[in-house]
Amino acid sequence: MKHLSILLSLLLGYTTNIYAQSPEMDDALRSSGKIYVVVVVIAIIFIGLAFYLFSIDRRLKKIEKEK
Template structure:
């Protein structure tokens, strides 16, 4: 029990120290305006994935409907 308490305290202390560090890359990208490009690309990828999943769901639904009609 004592070991687990020490482990939890060490993990919490490392989280506190890492939370106080600044992320230089994000600040640099934000100051240069490049962060918006990154966000736009991520949104484009997510929209593409959602569109693909919707299309795939429609195809699977059609196949399930055909399969149920044959039985």
């Protein structure tokens, strides 16, 4: 649970403005609705990585208890 709170605080508290693309590209993605697809794909990737890391952590704890 401690790891989850740290992960959430990092994801939610780490807001910086990074301008990797031009504002015209941002406006085009917003106007066509594709920005939501990008956000959903990024969210799925982060959720998948978090799930994978927590499952590895659980397996390692189980292995450490056996020794």
